[in-house]
Amino acid sequence: MHPLLDEKRLIAFDLDGTLIDSVPDLTAALARAFSDEGLTPPGPEAVSGWVGNGAQVLVERALGWAFDTPETTLNEALKVRVYAAFLRYYGDVPHRLTRLYSGVAETLAGLARAGFVLVLITNKPERFIAPLLIHFALDGYFSLCLGGDTLARKKPDPLPLEHAAAHFDVPASACVMVGDSRHDIAAGKAAGFATAALTYGYNHGEPISQSTPDALLDSLAGLLSTPVPPTASSTRTAR
Numbered sequence: 001m002h003p004l005l006d007e008k009r010l011i012a013f014d015l016d017g018t019l020i021d022s023v024p025d026l027t028a029a030l031a032r033a034f035s036d037e038g039l040t041p042p043g044p045e046a047v048s049g050w051v052g053n054g055a056q057v058l059v060e061r062a063l064g065w066a067f068d069t070p071e072t073t074l075n076e077a078l079k080v081r082v083y084a085a086f087l088r089y090y091g092d093v094p095h096r097l098t099r100l101y102s103g104v105a106e107t108l109a110g111l112a113r114a115g116f117v118l119v120l121i122t123n124k125p126e127r128f129i130a131p132l133l134i135h136f137a138l139d140g141y142f143s144l145c146l147g148g149d150t151l152a153r154k155k156p157d158p159l160p161l162e163h164a165a166a167h168f169d170v171p172a173s174a175c176v177m178v179g180d181s182r183h184d185i186a187a188g189k190a191a192g193f194a195t196a197a198l199t200y201g202y203n204h205g206e207p208i209s210q211s212t213p214d215a216l217l218d219s220l221a222g223l224l225s226t227p228v229p230p231t232a233s234s235t236r237t238a239r
Contacts (some may be wrong), residue, residue: 001113001223001224001225001226002124002196002215002222002224002225002226002227003183003226003227004176004194004196004209004215004223005116005176005212005223006192007174007187008116008117008174008175009117009168009170009175009176009177010117010118010164010165010175010176010177011098011111011115011116011118011119011121011223012119012120012121012161012164012170012176012177012178012188012193013118013119013120013121013142013178013179014121014122014155014177014178014179014180014181014184015120015122015124015129015132015204016029016051016122016124016201017051017052017180017198017200017201018099018101018178018184018198018220019100019101019104019136019138019181019227020098020099020100020132020136021077021098021099021100021101021133022049022051022094022098022167022183023040023044023047023048023202024044024097024098024099024220025090025094025095025096025097025098026047026051026058026090026095027041027042027043027044027091028048028089028096028097029089030058030059030062030086031084031091031173032085033059033082033085033086033089033123033182034062034066034082036081036085036112037078037081037082039063040236042062042065042066046062046065047062048136048202049202049204050125050203050204051061051202052183052202052203052204053123053126053154053183054123054124054125054148054149054154054182055087055090055125055146055148056083058086059079059082059083059086060074060079060083061207062198063078063079063082066235067186070148073150075083083148087125088238091127091128091146092132094128094132094134095131095132095135096148098132100136101200101219101220101222102170103219103220103221104133104136104138104220105136105137105138106221106224107220107221107223107224108138108141109141110224111141111224112141112152112221117143117168117170118141118143118215119142119143119144119145119146119147119159119168119189120146120162121146121155121161121164122145122146122147122148123132123146123147123148123154123155123183124147124174125148125149126140126145126146126147126148126149126150127147128147129145129147130145133145144162144164144167144168146160146163151163154175155183155184155186155187156186156187156190157183157186157187157190158185158187158191159188160187160190161175161177161187161190161193162190162191165191165193167239168213171194172192172193175190175191175193175194176194176195176196177191177193177194177195177196178191178195178196178197178198178217178220178223179195179196179197179198179201180197180198180200180201180202180203180208180210180212181201181202181203181204181208182203182206182211183199183220185197185208185211186196186211188213191222194214194215195213195214195215196213196214196217196223197209197211197213197215197216197217197221198217198219199216199217199218229232
């Protein structure tokens with residue numbers, strides 16, 4: 001196991017950008033909602049930079065892009081209409097184009113066998129969690145799933161993480177937050193969790209290393225192995 005997991009009992013995972021690449025389906029749902037309004041839809045590259053703060057913020061950021069205006073100046077009726085359409089279209093088939101990142105299923109299985117309590121904490125609306133987990137056969141691994149609308153506050157607020165730790169009566173010092181964005185790392189630090197960040201995923205175009213997580217992983221499977229320190233020759237080459 002990765003040394004970050006030493007004496008840990010609970011591991012919380014983000015969903016979008018950590019376990020699954022959901023941008024293609026999010027982009028498709030936005031395109032349908034925008035088409036209803038006669039708006040030019042954004043592409044996947046733009047959408048990937050807006051993911052992380054929940055579906056409503058995603059829609060508002062996309063509308064701000066479409067009208068080239070601050071999100072706070074958008075017409076409220078338009079926001080409500082497009083948001084409702086987006087949820088409807090995304091809910092139709094939230095996994096048609098979405099894919100599971102490499103090593104995810106194997107890693108979750110290994111951690112479950114090792115006895116860790118696994119928790120899912122995402123800012124995605126709760127209604128979409130079960131269909132996605134069932135589709136990718138991940139539903140049996142998580143003892144608790146929290147969406148962005150499950151509690152009064154969502155990441156980067158620490159409340160969902162604190163709730164999970166309290167639910168299983170596990171101290172924060174024995175918990176880890178694993179995610180791909182600064183919101184995951186901020187929530188983890190605020191809750192007193194150790195933090196691990198994936199170098200892939202969605203982080204608003206910023207290197208996740210800037211959030212100074214306790215561990216950086218190129219693959220989720222890194223949780224199952226001890227990092228290999230760089231050799232002297234590779235260090236010289238890197239310089």
